[in-house]
Amino acid sequence: METYPQILLENRKPDRIITLKEYEQNSGYVALKETLKQHSESDIIQMIEDANLLGRGGAAFPTGFKLKTVAADAPFPRYLVCNADEMEPGTFKDRVLIHTNPHMMIEGMIIAGYTIKAEKGIIFIRPEYESGAKILEREVRRAQEAGYLGKNILGSDYSLEIVVHRSGGRYICGEVTAQLNAMMGKRPNPMQPPPYPTEKGVWGLPTVLSNVETFACIPHIVRQGPDWFKGLASTDTGAGTKLFCISGRVNRPGVYELPMGIRLNEIIEKYAGGMPAGSEFKACLPGGASTGFLPKAHYDIEMDFESLKKVGNRLGTGAIMVFDQNTCLVDATLNLTEFFARESCGWCTPCREGLPYVCDLLLRLENGDGEEDMIPILEDMGKHLWSAYCAFAPGAAAPLQSLLIHFREEVEEHIGQKKCPFKQ
Amino acid sequence: MLPDKLKKTLEKQIAHTDHPRELVVDAMLALQDHYGYLSDAAVEEAASLLGMSALEVEELATFYTFIYREPVGKYVIHVCDSLICWMDGYESVKNYLCEKLNIEVGGTSTDGLFTLLPVCCIGYCDQAPAMLINRKVYGDLTPEKIDQILEKFRSEA
Numbered sequence: 001m002e003t004y005p006q007i008l009l010e011n012r013k014p015d016r017i018i019t020l021k022e023y024e025q026n027s028g029y030v031a032l033k034e035t036l037k038q039h040s041e042s043d044i045i046q047m048i049e050d051a052n053l054l055g056r057g058g059a060a061f062p063t064g065f066k067l068k069t070v071a072a073d074a075p076f077p078r079y080l081v082c083n084a085d086e087m088e089p090g091t092f093k094d095r096v097l098i099h100t101n102p103h104m105m106i107e108g109m110i111i112a113g114y115t116i117k118a119e120k121g122i123i124f125i126r127p128e129y130e131s132g133a134k135i136l137e138r139e140v141r142r143a144q145e146a147g148y149l150g151k152n153i154l155g156s157d158y159s160l161e162i163v164v165h166r167s168g169g170r171y172i173c174g175e176v177t178a179q180l181n182a183m184m185g186k187r188p189n190p191m192q193p194p195p196y197p198t199e200k201g202v203w204g205l206p207t208v209l210s211n212v213e214t215f216a217c218i219p220h221i222v223r224q225g226p227d228w229f230k231g232l233a234s235t236d237t238g239a240g241t242k243l244f245c246i247s248g249r250v251n252r253p254g255v256y257e258l259p260m261g262i263r264l265n266e267i268i269e270k271y272a273g274g275m276p277a278g279s280e281f282k283a284c285l286p287g288g289a290s291t292g293f294l295p296k297a298h299y300d301i302e303m304d305f306e307s308l309k310k311v312g313n314r315l316g317t318g319a320i321m322v323f324d325q326n327t328c329l330v331d332a333t334l335n336l337t338e339f340f341a342r343e344s345c346g347w348c349t350p351c352r353e354g355l356p357y358v359c360d361l362l363l364r365l366e367n368g369d370g371e372e373d374m375i376p377i378l379e380d381m382g383k384h385l386w387s388a389y390c391a392f393a394p395g396a397a398a399p400l401q402s403l404l405i406h407f408r409e410e411v412e413e414h415i416g417q418k419k420c421p422f423k424q
Numbered sequence: 425m426l427p428d429k430l431k432k433t434l435e436k437q438i439a440h441t442d443h444p445r446e447l448v449v450d451a452m453l454a455l456q457d458h459y460g461y462l463s464d465a466a467v468e469e470a471a472s473l474l475g476m477s478a479l480e481v482e483e484l485a486t487f488y489t490f491i492y493r494e495p496v497g498k499y500v501i502h503v504c505d506s507l508i509c510w511m512d513g514y515e516s517v518k519n520y521l522c523e524k525l526n527i528e529v530g531g532t533s534t535d536g537l538f539t540l541l542p543v544c545c546i547g548y549c550d551q552a553p554a555m556l557i558n559r560k561v562y563g564d565l566t567p568e569k570i571d572q573i574l575e576k577f578r579s580e581a
Contacts, residue, residue: 089506089545127453127490128546130559168449168488171544185445185474187483203443247508247549254550289507289545321508321549335510339544345487 005232007241008216009100009257017135018101020142029148031219032107036156039222041115048115048218050226052239056093057083057174057211058288058316059391060305063112063218069198070116070206079207080118080160081183082109082215084125084132085167085174089289089339090319093243094212096255098132101216102139106162108215110148111222113160116208121149121162124179127169137164171343175390176209178345189347190390213243235261238304242315246272248322249279261304264294268322279324283406287316289336290395292402293329313402328422330414333403334362340396350388351396354381358400365411368419375411379404426469430458434473444474448484452491461492489543490559497532497539499577502556506545512552517565518542524574537581538574 011018011026023029035044049064070078082105086094097105109121123140125133140162143149151159165183172178173188180201182188201207217240221229230239238260244267247253251273258267268274268281275281283293286303291314294301301307308315323332341355358381361374378400385397403411413421434451438444451473455466462470462485471478485491492500501521505514518529521540525533532539548554551563562573 086547087545090508090549091545092547092549095547126547127559128543128556128561131561165446166449166453168452168484169490170488182449183446184443185448185476185484187487245549247552248511253552285507319549323511327511332507332511335505335507339506343544 004257004259004262005241006257007220007232008097008104008213008243009255012100017099017139018103020103020139020146023101023103027223028103028219029107029146031222032110032148033154035111035114035222036154036158041117044111044115044222047221047226051217051221051229052226053214053217053221053229054239054305055211056213056217056242056317058088058290058314060315063210063214066198066208066210067112067115069196070208071199074199074206076117077119077205078116079202079205080109080113080116080121081179081202081207081209082121082123082212083174083176083179083209084123084129084136084212085179086129086212086317087126087171087174087343088317088319089336090247090285090321091245091288091317093245093255093318095129095132096245097212097216097243098129098135102135103143104216104219105212106136106140106143107148108218109162110153110160111218112208112210112215114158116206117158118208119159119161120202121160122183122202123162123164124167124173124183125164126167126173130166133164133166140164170345171339172345172390172392175392178390179209180207189345190392192389233260233304235302235304235307237261237306238302242303242318244271244303245317245319246322247320248284249275249324249327250322251276261302261307263300264298264303264320265300267303267320272322275322275324279326282323282325282327283329284323285319285321285399287314288319289321289339290314290392290398291316292398293323293406294402295406314398326422328366328420329403329407329410330362331366331420331422333399334359334366336399337362337396340392344396348389348393350384350386351393354384355396357381362400365414366420368414368417370411370415370418372415374415375404375408426455426458430454431473438473445476445480448474448476448481449488449491452481452485452488456492460498461495495532497537498581499537499557500539500541502541502543502546504544504546504548504552504554504556505542508545508549509553513565514553517553517555517570520567520570524570537578 053063054060173182177191178188197207242260256271344351346352382397382401385393456462471481554563
């Protein structure tokens with residue numbers, strides 16, 4: 001089996017985190033030292049832009065560009081937020097990264113914070129990851145004791161403190177503007193930009209928010225250069241490695257660090273140990289619950305942001321959920337839509353009212369009470385979800401819309417046979 | 425009434441921040457740990473500690489999955505019912521727990537030890553089916569494993 005460079009999961013231990021000392025022995029915090037000694041804020045942003053680092057939390061927003069949008073004359077204090085909420089079903093890479101090497105993302109946060117002169121750092125973490133929250137609190141303290149955080153970091157003019165903010169647990173808190181409200185102790189409804197968080201975020205102050213994995217990439221880009229980072233990908237359009245979470249009908253579910261752009265079949269067959277005996281690939285969700293079903297025709301697709309966009313799908317968080325020939329995708333879509341309906345914050349109509357209606361129609365289809373005219377209604381509902389306030393509603397429509405495009409026959413079979421063809 | 429020690433700890437944390445309400449989730453979790461759930465009195469206490477109205481605390485308390493506004497058992501079991509766990513046996517795990525604890529989903533066992541609630545994806549799809557008990561994860565669940573886990577909690581209670 002070909003082994004690819006392990007960057008984010010380098011020296012991963014089976015049963016414990018990498019200690020600060022071990023990380024330091026392995027070039028840990030070297031990038032921060034170099035940054036503070038010899039790089040300007042704009043140098044670092046340029047490196048991140050040149051490296052084509054795209055946000056790993058699902059939206060694929062260019063990180064360098066985001067940092068650049070904090071205006072030079074923007075007010076203080078400025079906030080830097082690490083989104084460790086990771087509530088996208090199928091996704092568990094940030095959990096693994098925090099339990100492998102928390103200091104890599106902490107170092108990335110400090111470097112990113114330096115570029116926007118952020119004084120306040122927040123790690124926003126879901127309550128299900130209480131063990132991760134405890135690790136982060138302890139390791140932030142250790143980083144502070146070692147002089148990497150706090151007043152005048154490593155003797156420089158730059159100061160940053162980081163606190164761990166526990167969520168009370170709701171999917172919507174992963175959405176950027178909802179997360180701002182959550183951090184301020186307000187009801188976590190999304191807010192429609194403008195103003196963008198980099199202009200007016202936490203308490204009306206400039207705020208940059210990125211994902212755990214995105215921050216973890218930054219020290220490596222600074223230390224080894226943008227060209228090296230881009231070269232890690234196996235496609236020209238991709239950059240860096242990607243933490244792929246794979247689950248469902250595979251023999252070895254887990255998190256694998258592989259080149260951005262690696263082919264889907266290689267991930268499934270070589271790294272996830274293939275599918276169980278008797279199972280055949282039917283479809284997968286390539287990037288979490290809010291991406292579309294990817295049919296077998298794309299079994300060898302290159303897993304990067306561009307390639308998936310080309311086939312009308314998204315890489316999202318890189319969470320691959322694999323289904324075999326025995327999985328009823330109507331039932332799977334029902335489960336996903338129930339998730340979105342329950343987790344809807346209720347702020348706007350398409351999501352609050354639309355999703356329970358979609359659930360009802362799917363349930364009737366699954367129970368054999370489906371009718372032909374339900375298909376166009378479901379299509380309409382999918383379109384309406386795109387008029388919601390935040391990006392999570394179109395995400396909720398993705399499984400439904402892709403079901404109706406790629407697996408329409410399966411839906412029609414439910415109607416024609418007046419039962420679920422997968423149930424005895 | 426909140427014990428002095430807990431009250432002082434919270435007041436100290438709150439004094440440390442420019443915007444007290446940032447700590448509302450921490451305060452709710454701490455009060456909930458003390459009372460067993462977030463009682464009406466606890467909502468009032470959180471509000472007065474944070475300089476918020478009780479209504480402002482209430483709208484958050486009822487929003488978040490891990491804040492319980494009704495009495496719950498000493499151990500709250502959250503069983504993941506999202507896609508991968510659903511494919512890998514959520515239904516049988518849930519039924520097994522209901523049978524063993526003699527409760528319905530949402531109920532609390534008569535000994536007051538366990539409450540059973542479904543929850544969305546907890547981020548342990550590599551160990552499906554999985555559940556949380558008081559925010560600690562238990563994965564790759566089988567009936568035998570569930571028996572052992574319940575037994576462990578019963579003996580500790």
